[in-house]
Amino acid sequence: MHIPRIPALIPALLAAWLGTAGNAAADIGGFLIDPADQQVHRLDLDTGRVLGQTPVPVADIYHNAVRTREGQLLVAGHSTLSVLDGTTGKLVATVPLPEAMVPDERPNRPKNDDGLPREKLPVLQRAAAAQWRLFGLDYEERTGLAYLGVQDPHAHTIIYRFEPKTRQFAVLSTFVGVGRLADLAVAGDGLRLYVAAIELLPEPAGRIYPINPLSGERGAALPIAFDPRHTQMSLSTDGNLLYLIAADQSVIVVNTRSNAAIRRLRVGTELEKNARIARVLPAADNRHLWILYDRGLLLWDPFKGKAVRKRTLAAPPRDVFMHPDSMHLWTLHGGLPGQNTHLRRWDTLAAELPQLNKFDGPAGASRLLMPILASALPPTAALPKVAVVGFETGQARAGGRFPNVSEVVAGSLLRTRRFEIVPPLQIKTVLDTLALSPDQLRTGDPEAVRQVASLLGADYVLVGEPLRVGMPDRTIERLAGLWNPYMPFVLSQLQSPTVVARAEAFDRDGHSTWKAEVANRDDPFLSGKVDSTMLGNALVITAQDVANQFSKGALAENGKPGADLPPIARHESLASIHRVALLGPDSALYNEKANRAESLGQVLAEKLAHLGWEVSDPDASFARLAELGIEPAQLLTSDPKLLARTLGVDAVMLGLVRSSTYVSGGFLGLSQGAAAEVVLQFELIDQQGRRLWKDIQVRTLPTGVKDNGAALMQATSAIVERLSQGLTAGTGGTPRKLSP
Structure with a gap:
C-alpha cells in the first residue's frame, strides 16, 4: 500500500499536510535577541509593541539563545550564561562560565599505568572574559542539558555541559587544532554534538566534527565541505537530520544517527542568479524546509525536489522563525549598524504567502525566539x-x-x-x-x-x-x-x-x-x-x-493471562481517524516453517483495513521516511506526532510484541507440549500528539515447539479485536465486522 498524497488545493487538508494548522493565538509573545545593545526585548506579537527589555551579555553569533523544556530562555555571552523567565523575560540568574585547563603539554607531565602521558584533569575556575570567544549554544530536550562552546585565540576549545535546574557547568571536552569554530548543534536524539569549523587548508571550506556527549571524545571531520561563509547548522524538526548550506546554494543533508551525508537538495535551481541562502528552517511537519535567501522566501518539498511556495521580499531577511503550533511564519529584517529592524508575519497556507502584519523593532536585533511553554510539550x-x-x-x-x-x-x-x-x-x-x-x-x-x-x-x-x-x-x-x-x-x-x-x-x-x-x-x-x-x-x-x-x-x-482488560488510555477522537501508518508493533515471534522472522506489522495492516481504515503497512511507511533519510532506528526517538505529519496520515501505530515459550512435559516424556505467551503493547498517536489508544494485552497460545505461526496470527487478531471494541464504544454502534 502507498501513503495517499493530499491535494494541495484544499486549504483544510493543506494545513494538515504542512503540519501547521494550529491555533494562531499561540503567537502571543516573542523575544528579540539584541547583541548590539546587549539586551533581550520582549514583544507582543499581536501588536508589535515592545513590552520590556532585559540587559544581559549577548554574544554576536547566530546560536546565542535557546528555549528549555521548562519554558526558560538561556542567553549566552562570551563569559556568562543568563537564565530568563520565558513568560516575563525577567532575569532569573547569571552564571559565569568556568575555565578549564587546556591539555598539559609538559614533557614531565604525569603518566598513566601504561607509561603514556596523560592530560591534566579539567579544573573549573572563573574564565577571563577577554580570552574566550563563544561560538555556539544548543539545548537537548531529552536530557534537559544545554551545551555551549568557547575558543581562545590559539584555537584551544572547551565544550561545556550545563544543567539548567541546578545551574551547574561541567567540562565535556577540551581539544585544539580544528580551525576557527563557528557553530554548535545537538542531534535530536542527544547521541551526538556537532561543531562547525572554518578551515583554510587544503582550501577554504566549512567542516563539521562529531562529539560524543557522554565521553566528550571528538571524532574525525565528516568527509563533506560546505560554504565557509554560511556555517550556521540547522536541524530537522525531529532533530534526526542536519542541514548545511553548500557554496553552490544546495543544501547538504546529514543523518545524525549514521553520521553521514545522505543527499543534496538542489535548492539553488529555484533561486535567482547570484542569490544566496541565509537560513534553513524546518517546517512543523518534519518534511518541508523553509529557505530564507537574500531576495525572498520559499518552501522546499524534498519529496518533489522543488519549491511549492515562493515569495520575493523587498528587504533582505536576517532571520526566520515559525512556532510549531502556529500557521504563521515570521521574518526579521534590518538590524545592521544604524538600521532599525522590522518584523513581518506571513500566512503559510495561501499559495502566494501573503503578508499579515509588519512591525517595527529595535535596532541591533539579530534573532527572533518564541518560548514554548511547558504545557505545550507532549x-x-x-x-x-x-x-x-x-x-x-x-x-x-x-x-x-x-x-x-x-x-x-x-x-x-x-x-x-x-x-x-x-x-x-x-x-x-x-x-x-x-x-x-x-x-x-x-x-x-x-x-x-x-x-x-x-x-x-x-x-x-x-x-x-x-x-x-x-x-x-x-x-x-x-x-x-x-x-x-x-x-x-x-x-x-x-x-x-x-x-x-x-x-x-x-x-x-x-x-x-x-x-x-x-x-x-x-x-x-x-x-x-x-x-x-x-x-x-x-x-x-x-x-x-x-x-x-x-x-x-x-x-x-x-x-x-486470562480475560480481556480495559485499555490503558483511550481518546474520543479514535472514531474520527481514517488513515493510519504502521511503524509497529515489531515482532519477536519466529516462523519455524518459513525459517525467518515474521513482521507482525505487515500481517496487521491487512487486518486493520477491515476496520474501514486506509492503512499504510510498515514497508511503505519506512520507504517513505527513507526518502527523507530517516532510518528505522531513529523512529524510536522521534516524536510520533511528527511522524504522522511527515507521512500525511491521521495517526501512526507503534508498539511491541514480546513472547516466551515454555515446554511442558508429561510422564516420561509422553504428551509433551509447549505454550507461547505473547505480550502486546500498542498505541495510536495522532498529528496533535494525542494518544488515541494504548493497550497492553496478554495471550497464552498453545503451540507446537516448531510452529509459532499460529501464535503470530492470533496475536494480530487480538489487536484488531481490541480496536474494534474501542471503536464500537466510541460510536455507540454495533461492532465492526472483521474478516475471517
Missing part, C-alpha cells in the same frame, strides 16, 4: 518506562536456540500492565553510538546511567549481570548405563540445570533503587525433558522471577 507516558540491559547467556549451548532473557524480563514487565519498556533496538543504538557496554552500566556510574536513561526516555535502567548456569553432572547416569541402558534416562529426570541471575535497577538520577539475586531451575521429575529443554525453561522462569521481584509482586498479582 505529555509524558502514564506508565514508568524501563530499559532492560544485559542478562547475557553466553555462547550457545548444544541443543538449539535459547530465549533472550532480557527480552523475557521486558515482556514480563509489560505483562503486569504497570510498566512500559524501551525497545531493544533503541537500547542497542544508544549504547553503540555512545560507545558504552552493559559492563559500564553495571558499575553504576551515575553520569553514564543518567545520560542513557535520559536519551532512552527511561524512568529506570534495569541491568543484569551475565547469567551463571550450573549444568548437572551426568557421570553417574553414564556409569549406570553400563549396567542398564534405561537407567540414564530415569536418573536424568531427578536433577536439572540451575540458572542464577543478579540484577540492579537505577533511576534517572543514577541512584540504585533495587537489587536482587535469584536462582531457579525447571522441575525435572519424570517429565521426559532433556537438559537443553530444562535449561530453556529455567531461563524463562528466572527472567519472570526478576520481573516479579522488580515489580514487587505485580507479575504474580496482575500478570496472569
Whole structure:
C-alpha cells in the first residue's frame, strides 16, 4: 500500500499536510535577541509593541539563545550564561562560565599505568572574559542539558555541559587544532554534538566534527565541505537530520544517527542568479524546509525536489522563525549598524504567502525566539518506562536456540500492565553510538546511567549481570548405563540445570533503587525433558522471577493471562481517524516453517483495513521516511506526532510484541507440549500528539515447539479485536465486522 498524497488545493487538508494548522493565538509573545545593545526585548506579537527589555551579555553569533523544556530562555555571552523567565523575560540568574585547563603539554607531565602521558584533569575556575570567544549554544530536550562552546585565540576549545535546574557547568571536552569554530548543534536524539569549523587548508571550506556527549571524545571531520561563509547548522524538526548550506546554494543533508551525508537538495535551481541562502528552517511537519535567501522566501518539498511556495521580499531577511503550533511564519529584517529592524508575519497556507502584519523593532536585533511553554510539550507516558540491559547467556549451548532473557524480563514487565519498556533496538543504538557496554552500566556510574536513561526516555535502567548456569553432572547416569541402558534416562529426570541471575535497577538520577539475586531451575521429575529443554525453561522462569521481584509482586498479582482488560488510555477522537501508518508493533515471534522472522506489522495492516481504515503497512511507511533519510532506528526517538505529519496520515501505530515459550512435559516424556505467551503493547498517536489508544494485552497460545505461526496470527487478531471494541464504544454502534 502507498501513503495517499493530499491535494494541495484544499486549504483544510493543506494545513494538515504542512503540519501547521494550529491555533494562531499561540503567537502571543516573542523575544528579540539584541547583541548590539546587549539586551533581550520582549514583544507582543499581536501588536508589535515592545513590552520590556532585559540587559544581559549577548554574544554576536547566530546560536546565542535557546528555549528549555521548562519554558526558560538561556542567553549566552562570551563569559556568562543568563537564565530568563520565558513568560516575563525577567532575569532569573547569571552564571559565569568556568575555565578549564587546556591539555598539559609538559614533557614531565604525569603518566598513566601504561607509561603514556596523560592530560591534566579539567579544573573549573572563573574564565577571563577577554580570552574566550563563544561560538555556539544548543539545548537537548531529552536530557534537559544545554551545551555551549568557547575558543581562545590559539584555537584551544572547551565544550561545556550545563544543567539548567541546578545551574551547574561541567567540562565535556577540551581539544585544539580544528580551525576557527563557528557553530554548535545537538542531534535530536542527544547521541551526538556537532561543531562547525572554518578551515583554510587544503582550501577554504566549512567542516563539521562529531562529539560524543557522554565521553566528550571528538571524532574525525565528516568527509563533506560546505560554504565557509554560511556555517550556521540547522536541524530537522525531529532533530534526526542536519542541514548545511553548500557554496553552490544546495543544501547538504546529514543523518545524525549514521553520521553521514545522505543527499543534496538542489535548492539553488529555484533561486535567482547570484542569490544566496541565509537560513534553513524546518517546517512543523518534519518534511518541508523553509529557505530564507537574500531576495525572498520559499518552501522546499524534498519529496518533489522543488519549491511549492515562493515569495520575493523587498528587504533582505536576517532571520526566520515559525512556532510549531502556529500557521504563521515570521521574518526579521534590518538590524545592521544604524538600521532599525522590522518584523513581518506571513500566512503559510495561501499559495502566494501573503503578508499579515509588519512591525517595527529595535535596532541591533539579530534573532527572533518564541518560548514554548511547558504545557505545550507532549505529555509524558502514564506508565514508568524501563530499559532492560544485559542478562547475557553466553555462547550457545548444544541443543538449539535459547530465549533472550532480557527480552523475557521486558515482556514480563509489560505483562503486569504497570510498566512500559524501551525497545531493544533503541537500547542497542544508544549504547553503540555512545560507545558504552552493559559492563559500564553495571558499575553504576551515575553520569553514564543518567545520560542513557535520559536519551532512552527511561524512568529506570534495569541491568543484569551475565547469567551463571550450573549444568548437572551426568557421570553417574553414564556409569549406570553400563549396567542398564534405561537407567540414564530415569536418573536424568531427578536433577536439572540451575540458572542464577543478579540484577540492579537505577533511576534517572543514577541512584540504585533495587537489587536482587535469584536462582531457579525447571522441575525435572519424570517429565521426559532433556537438559537443553530444562535449561530453556529455567531461563524463562528466572527472567519472570526478576520481573516479579522488580515489580514487587505485580507479575504474580496482575500478570496472569486470562480475560480481556480495559485499555490503558483511550481518546474520543479514535472514531474520527481514517488513515493510519504502521511503524509497529515489531515482532519477536519466529516462523519455524518459513525459517525467518515474521513482521507482525505487515500481517496487521491487512487486518486493520477491515476496520474501514486506509492503512499504510510498515514497508511503505519506512520507504517513505527513507526518502527523507530517516532510518528505522531513529523512529524510536522521534516524536510520533511528527511522524504522522511527515507521512500525511491521521495517526501512526507503534508498539511491541514480546513472547516466551515454555515446554511442558508429561510422564516420561509422553504428551509433551509447549505454550507461547505473547505480550502486546500498542498505541495510536495522532498529528496533535494525542494518544488515541494504548493497550497492553496478554495471550497464552498453545503451540507446537516448531510452529509459532499460529501464535503470530492470533496475536494480530487480538489487536484488531481490541480496536474494534474501542471503536464500537466510541460510536455507540454495533461492532465492526472483521474478516475471517
